[in-house]
Amino acid sequence: MYEILTIKSKNEFELIDITDKVREFVKRNVKNGIVIVFTKHTTTALIINENEHGLLQDIKETLFKLIPKRGNYKHDYIDNNAHSHLKSIILNTCLVIPIINNEMVLGTWQRIFLVELDGPRERKIIVKGIEEK
Amino acid sequence: MYEILTIKSKNEFELIDITDKVREFVKRNVKNGIVIVFTKHTTTALIINENEHGLLQDIKETLFKLIPKRGNYKHDYIDNNAHSHLKSIILNTCLVIPIINNEMVLGTWQRIFLVELDGPRERKIIVKGIEEK
């Protein structure tokens, strides 16, 4: 019981709201239990927060302030995207969300985002349900 | 098999130890498996760490140093709490803890905290058990 979401990002940095895709999976597949959302990449992340235009810009600016694009990184001699990896490690690779009656128990303002940190690229997200006994 | 904890915070920033409440749920509901702790809010977080008075102050100061309360944030034109959202995204929305014989396998110093980032408010935390087969 799982699904692979294929998400094409369009920008180097992007916050892509995947809530509806996860909700669809849950509706069809899990009555009571949990859903795991897992990104298969080392230069993306997953977060849950509010989808408000200004906030999405604040998230971008905060991440670039905490971890600048250029920083004398050693990995940049290999692949020139050290900052993308470093941002991903202070965010999440996986999320787990409770499900009650085929619905995720998200709060009013909670939305699930794929954080693209080294786009544009095609990304694969695993959505897996665990039904409770 | 779940419970909703209602937690009333008293301060703008607060670290609230909810370990005993989660332990009670586990004792009554899950023999072997996992417990998921999930906050339904975009201006709170969940962490596991030590409940030592000095450390709790260090956590507060570190979070405010990394993400200051005022920072020319665009979301502040809408709701004046951008910093609370931004702090929450570098922490966690959900925790998953293994359970063996009706006990969480927490280490000696590990305690579960709700991190209030925009209080005082009433908050809802979902505690959900998954029993293994």
Place this chain on the structure above:
Amino acid sequence: MYEILTIKSKNEFELIDITDKVREFVKRNVKNGIVIVFTKHTTTALIINENEHGLLQDIKETLFKLIPKRGNYKHDYIDNNAHSHLKSIILNTCLVIPIINNEMVLGTWQRIFLVELDGPRERKIIVKGIEEK
């Protein structure tokens, strides 16, 4: 269905790749479901990222830049390792990884690391499988 990994770190800061140990557990124990990796310590963390020598140094430098070893921390009057606790809270205590046909669905570059933040020490990591119905 669980295993306790005992990991002896050799340095104060260390990124220890535990992917193969988790993979072995999964191969023997879980056909389809999830694996939970949980560290029992408040001065370690778990991350998923690429095992590239330069990047591992970048991760160390970034963590020490964000949260310096000395910072007038109050917990240092008790235990002199406040920075280790503080680094752990912006990383993860637990990871959840989907399993399909006895294999974790990790991407090409994804490796699981124990982050030692206050070594050298002996550390205990819980690896727990949940088989889906």
